[in-house]
Amino acid sequence: MSTAREEILGRIRHALDGSGARTADTAAGPVGMTGAPTPGSTAHDAMVERFVEVTADYRAVVQRCGPEQLAAHVAAALQAYGAGRVVIPPGLEQDWLSASEAEFVIDDDVSTEGLDRCDAVVTAASVGIAETGTIVLDHTADQGRRALTLVPDVHVCVIRESQVTPDVPGAIRLLRPAIEAHRALTWISGPSATSDIELNRIEGVHGPRHLHVIVVAG
Amino acid sequence: MKKAARSTAPERNPVGITTPTYLGMPKFPKLAAPELRNPVLRHNLQMATHTIRDKRAQVVGEVDDWEALRVDGARSKDAALNNLDEHLEELERNLQKAGATVHWARDAEEACSIVVELVQESLGAPAKYSEERSGGETSWGGGEVVKVKSMATQEIELNEALEAAGISAWETDLAELIVQLGHDRPSHILVPAIHRNRSQIREIFDREMGKVGRPAPDGMTDEPAQLAEAARQHLREKFLRARVAISGANFAVADTGTLVVLESEGNGRMCLTLPETLISVVGIEKVVPTWDDLGTFMQLLPRSSTGERMNPYTTMWTGATPDDGPQDVHVVLLDNGRTRVLEDELGRQALRCIRCSACLNVCPVYERAGGHAYGSVYPGPIGAVLTPQLRGTASPIDESLPYASSLCGACFDACPVRIDIPRMLVELRSQVVDQHRGGVPSAEAAGMRAASWVFGNHKRLEGVQAGAAAASRLFGKRTSISQLPWPASAWTQARNAPTPPKESFRSWWRRTHEEPRS
Numbered sequence: 001m002s003t004a005r006e007e008i009l010g011r012i013r014h015a016l017d018g019s020g021a022r023t024a025d026t027a028a029g030p031v032g033m034t035g036a037p038t039p040g041s042t043a044h045d046a047m048v049e050r051f052v053e054v055t056a057d058y059r060a061v062v063q064r065c066g067p068e069q070l071a072a073h074v075a076a077a078l079q080a081y082g083a084g085r086v087v088i089p090p091g092l093e094q095d096w097l098s099a100s101e102a103e104f105v106i107d108d109d110v111s112t113e114g115l116d117r118c119d120a121v122v123t124a125a126s127v128g129i130a131e132t133g134t135i136v137l138d139h140t141a142d143q144g145r146r147a148l149t150l151v152p153d154v155h156v157c158v159i160r161e162s163q164v165t166p167d168v169p170g171a172i173r174l175l176r177p178a179i180e181a182h183r184a185l186t187w188i189s190g191p192s193a194t195s196d197i198e199l200n201r202i203e204g205v206h207g208p209r210h211l212h213v214i215v216v217a218g
Numbered sequence: 219m220k221k222a223a224r225s226t227a228p229e230r231n232p233v234g235i236t237t238p239t240y241l242g243m244p245k246f247p248k249l250a251a252p253e254l255r256n257p258v259l260r261h262n263l264q265m266a267t268h269t270i271r272d273k274r275a276q277v278v279g280e281v282d283d284w285e286a287l288r289v290d291g292a293r294s295k296d297a298a299l300n301n302l303d304e305h306l307e308e309l310e311r312n313l314q315k316a317g318a319t320v321h322w323a324r325d326a327e328e329a330c331s332i333v334v335e336l337v338q339e340s341l342g343a344p345a346k347y348s349e350e351r352s353g354g355e356t357s358w359g360g361g362e363v364v365k366v367k368s369m370a371t372q373e374i375e376l377n378e379a380l381e382a383a384g385i386s387a388w389e390t391d392l393a394e395l396i397v398q399l400g401h402d403r404p405s406h407i408l409v410p411a412i413h414r415n416r417s418q419i420r421e422i423f424d425r426e427m428g429k430v431g432r433p434a435p436d437g438m439t440d441e442p443a444q445l446a447e448a449a450r451q452h453l454r455e456k457f458l459r460a461r462v463a464i465s466g467a468n469f470a471v472a473d474t475g476t477l478v479v480l481e482s483e484g485n486g487r488m489c490l491t492l493p494e495t496l497i498s499v500v501g502i503e504k505v506v507p508t509w510d511d512l513g514t515f516m517q518l519l520p521r522s523s524t525g526e527r528m529n530p531y532t533t534m535w536t537g538a539t540p541d542d543g544p545q546d547v548h549v550v551l552l553d554n555g556r557t558r559v560l561e562d563e564l565g566r567q568a569l570r571c572i573r574c575s576a577c578l579n580v581c582p583v584y585e586r587a588g589g590h591a592y593g594s595v596y597p598g599p600i601g602a603v604l605t606p607q608l609r610g611t612a613s614p615i616d617e618s619l620p621y622a623s624s625l626c627g628a629c630f631d632a633c634p635v636r637i638d639i640p641r642m643l644v645e646l647r648s649q650v651v652d653q654h655r656g657g658v659p660s661a662e663a664a665g666m667r668a669a670s671w672v673f674g675n676h677k678r679l680e681g682v683q684a685g686a687a688a689a690s691r692l693f694g695k696r697t698s699i700s701q702l703p704w705p706a707s708a709w710t711q712a713r714n715a716p717t718p719p720k721e722s723f724r725s726w727w728r729r730t731h732e733e734p735r736s
Contacts, residue, residue, distance in 0.1 A: 005322040008502065011231045011557035012303040019563060021300045030513045031290040032281065054527065109541075112458050112492055132520075132528035145542040146491040146533075150484065168528075169513030176509055179474050182316045184539045187516075187532035192484040195524055196393035196409055197416055197442040198262070199269045205392065205446050206453065207484025207531060 030169035039162050047130045051164045052215060054133030058190025059203050060211040070216050074122060074156060075100035077212045081154045083120035089148060091141025092122065096158060107144050115147055120154035121208075126178065126185075128164035128215075129171045134189045135159060135213065136171060138178040146184055155208040157188075161217055233610035234555025235326040237375040239403070243593040245618035250591035259413050263588055266412045267579045273525025274576060274632075280527070281517065291518050291635040294511040295570035298472070298503075299560065305472040305505045306551065312475025316537025318547040323499075325554045330379035332550055333464065333497055337363055337385055340462045340495040340546065360384035364456055366479060366489045367391035368466025369407060369573055370499045370552055372595040376464070386430075387464065388456050390485035392449050399426035405589025405597060407575040408523050413588055416440040427452050453485065463489035463544070467500045468572065469515060470549075473508045476536045477549070480519060480529050490533045496544035501552050503569040515572065518634040522574035555608035564645055568604045570635040575600075577629035577639060583622055592619065599629035603642040611650050620646035661705045683725070686718035693717040 016022060037043035048064070056062045065073050074096050078086060086102045087110060097104055105118060124142035125135045135157055137143045149155050165171050175185060192207030203209065243249065253259055278284050298305050310320045323329035337343075341361035363380065365371065365387050377387040377398075389398045396411035397404050400422045404410030411419070420440040427434045427448065432455060434448045465486070469478040477498055479486050490496060506515065520529045538547045560566050578584045578598030589597035593615035594605040602619040611617040620643045629639040654660070659667065672678050693699070698714040701707065709715060721729075 004324050004328060007324055008322050008551070008553045008557065009303045009306070011553065012306075012502075012560060015231060015557055015560040015566075016300065016302070019561075021563070021566075023300055030510060031286050032283070032517055033513070058526075058530070116458060129528070134528045139539075139542055146487070147543075150487050150491055168516045169510070172510060172513040172516070176474075179476055179509060179534070179536060182536045182539060184536070184542060185532075185534040186487065187528070187534075189526075189528040189530050191530070192482070193530045194392045194446055194483045195270075196391070196396070196411060196483075197419060197445055199266045199409060199412070200442055202442045202446050204443070205450055205483035205485070206390075206457070206488055 030173070032167055033169035033173075034166050036165050036170060044161070047166055048161050048164050048215060051128050051130040051133065054130065055135075055190070055213055056133075058133055058193075060133070060190045060213050062213045062215065064215045064217070066217045070096055070158065070214065071099040073214050074158070075102075077156050077214070078102050078120055078122070078154075081120060081210060081212075083154055085118050086120045086122060087115060087118040087148060087152060088122050089124075089142055089144025091144075092124065093142065097122065107148055112147060112151060115151035118152045120156060121148050121152045122156045122158070123149055125157050125159040125163060127171050127174050128159050129166075129168060130164055131167045132189060134168075134171070134187050136175060137186045137188065138175065138183050139186070140178075140183070146186060149186065149188075150207055153208055154210045154212065155188075155191075156212045156214065158214045158216060161215060164215075231557040231561055232325070232555070233558050234373075234553075234608045236609050236613065236616075237326060237373070238378070239375060240593050240615070243613070243615040245614040246587075246591055246593070246622045247618065249593060249615070250587040250622075253588045253591050254586060258415070259588055260586060262413055262415050263585055266409065267585050270525055270579045274522060274579070275525075277521045277525055277527055281521070287514055287518055288634055288636050290514045291572075292570060292637075294506055294514060295503075295572075295635055297507050298505050299566055299569055302502065302505070302560065305507055306502060308472040309470055309475060309505055310551075312473070313537055313549055314475075316475050317545075318475070318537040318549055321548060321550045323550050323552050323554070326374035329374045329499060329550055329552050329554065330376055333376060333499065334379055334383045334385070336495070336497050336548055337361070337380065337462050337464075338383065341385075360386065361462075362386040362388060362456070362460070363462040363464050364388050364390050364453075364460040364489050364493065365394075366463065366465035366481070366486045367394050367410075368464070368499060369595060370466045370501050371464060372404065373501075374499070374552070374554065376499065388430075388453070388460075390453050390457070390489060391481070392446065392483060392485075395449055395453070396422060399423065399430070403590055404595060406578060407573050407596065407598070407600075409575075413590070416442055416445065419445055423448050423452075431456060453488075457485075457488040457492055460489070460493045462495040462497070463493040465489060465496065465498045467498050467504055468519065469506050469512065470500050470504045471509050471512065472505050474536060476509065476534050478512065478532065478534045480523075480532045482524065482530045484531055487531055487533055490535065491543045493544055495546040495548070497548045497550065499550045499552055501554075502556050503571075519572055519574055522572075522576040522632070522634040558610075559604070559607040562607070564638075564642060565603075565607050567637045568600065568607060568642065570637055571600050571604065572635060574634055576632040576634065580628040580632045582624060582626060582628070587622070592622065594619075599623060599639045599643075600637070603637075603639055603646060606646055606650075611646070611653060617650045617653075620644075620650060680722070680724065683722035687721055687725075690718040690720050 126138040127136040191211040380387045393411040406412040417440045423434040467477040584598040592601045702710045
């Protein structure tokens with residue numbers, strides 16, 4: 001149907017065929033992947049500590065706590081930012097919010113303008129990467145659609161220690177099922193920033209200007 | 219460069235279109251001269267390139283085996299390029315399976331008209347709008363799109379094409395916004411406004427923002443945080459009302475149909491998430507074979523480009539995700555000279571480029587001349603090898619680019635996918651020399667030919683040397699000449715020439731080492 005398609009593919013064959021380029025793909029193993037340590041081990045704890053340090057390095061606020069302190073931490077974080085109206089994804093565990101007095105809006109296709117009127121969002125996460133201080137959302141029910149974590153100015157993100165993995169290739173492996181299910185992924189490393197003015201990093205442009213990460217044991 | 223041996227058709231794939239902005243540009247030295255005389259520009263560039271160089275060196279140093287990552291990045295890109303047709307077909311299949319529409323564009327013009335038509339459709343423009351426009355009358359008030367920074371759309375000058383169709387394209391990356399509002403050209407791949415300092419940016423925002431939307435706040439200073447805040451406020455209304463977004467992609471994963479955009483500010487997420495329609499223009503060389511390859515590139519790219527362990531935001535999307543983000547998703551696969559580059563066995567390495575701009579930041583020529591002198595949206599060392607291959611070496615600017623280098627090799631060391639830029643520059647130079655064979659020789663060519671005649675026979679050489687030794691007496695005790703007569707004056711403009719030696723090596727040897735013949 002598309003002649004442009006046939007022509008471009010023809011040009012590629014013209015360029016490659018008979019040139020000795022047609023070697024078989026040699027897929028190497030992932031580079032820079034270290035095995036994930038067993039949860040509960042000292043090595044695992046050191047990895048989580050590294051995650052906390054590196055994430056904080058990019059001006060996110062990071063806290064560690066036990067499951068029993070989680071609700072109090074969420075409440076304190078929202079209060080610290082003065083968040084009165086908070087949007088949450090439909091699948092978020094309600095227990096996490098039990099200590100907060102903020103008004104919670106459960107996302108039910110809230111309009112963009114509606115999201116813009118929310119002060120904060122609270123979500124879970126999918127994967128954390130220790131060496132880069134990255135949180136990956138795969139936008140399942142406890143993280144919500146992408147706009148939720150984009151429009152409000154404060155993002156409080158709860159991640160379990162067991163979701164943290166040492167490095168990028170490890171995370172890519174863990175995320176393949178989400179990609180195969182055609183879900184979108186958002187990788188977040190610190191709050192929105194820019195280096196466009198004299199190459200100095202300035203936090204806070206279009207995305208949430210405050211990223212508050214709570215790493216919960218378990 | 220070496221052409222691939224081929225038994226069939228000798229004709230080559232077409233070069234890409236040189237867009238109007240760059241058409242008829244003079245050669246590099248001419249473009250560079252005024253830039254070199256601009257002290258503010260040189261100061262801005264030096265500050266910026268050194269800052270980013272140091273940051274990059276630090277985060278690259280943190281990685282245990284950076285070299286292994288580079289090797290793997292090159293391997294993945296080569297695997298993609300060596301079977302590019304198959305990977306593109308696989309990418310297309312997977313995109314379609316995920317609900318995206320795939321378009322193919324042979325060149326800049328075709329890509330622009332595909333995108334313009336798609337935008338008109340999405341915004342509900344009358345079908346015959348473009349024809350009516352040529353008549354000068356239209357009932358359609360025009361429309362607008364928001365844009366994520368993309369080299370491919372700059373290469374094809376999409377904004378100009380949209381504007382001609384009555385569509386305003388708002389650049390949303392801060393540096394692109396500075397360039398757009400300043401009616402300027404980009405001068406760096408990653409930080410297009412690298413040539414501007416904070417006070418220049420303040421001035422541009424203050425003067426221009428009000429003309430196209432929310433004005434800059436009163437009393438805005440040149441504090442970077444205040445400038446960023448002004449951009450946030452100016453663009454927010456545009457994000458919230460936009461119905462169509464246009465992006466490029468850093469990577470297109472063949473085995474999953476996933477497109478990837480790395481960014482910092484959140485403007486990318488805004489564009490990729492909020493509108494109903496998303497159109498992505500993707501060069502065919504952006505394809506990587508497998509999802510696992512991202513494990514390497516997501517380490518290489520952030521560290522090489524912004525000098526961060528990871529950039530603040532990355533979006534990865536596969537077609538249309540039900541109930542999340544744009545539901546009308548289009549991907550335009552762009553050739554525009556890339557298949558021409560692919561023909562050359564060495565030259566095709568340039569298609570590995572992931573547009574990190576590490577080579578610009580370490581280049582002594584770029585640091586002084588700046589990006590505008592390269593006469594292309596791709597400046598710096600990678601531009602000097604990519605542009606003459608994409609556009610051919612027929613024009614003065616394109617044939618001068620391979621010479622815009624000292625061949626120091628810093629670019630190769632910095633390149634995360636091991637593109638051998640110095641070697642390609644040398645090969646391209648020989649190509650440019652070859653294309654000038656025959657016809658009236660240049661002064662340089664005539665000189666070289668004369669030298670070759672002299673060096674071809676020892677008697678001729680000795681004759682010339684005897685003449686030079688005789689001439690040296692004219693200079694007395696001087697050891698250098700500060701001004702030679704034309705045409706050699708071009709050489710002594712920037713440096714001294716040594717005076718000819720009193721005696722050649724050969725005659726000295728004969729005098730001191732050989733037995734006198736009896």
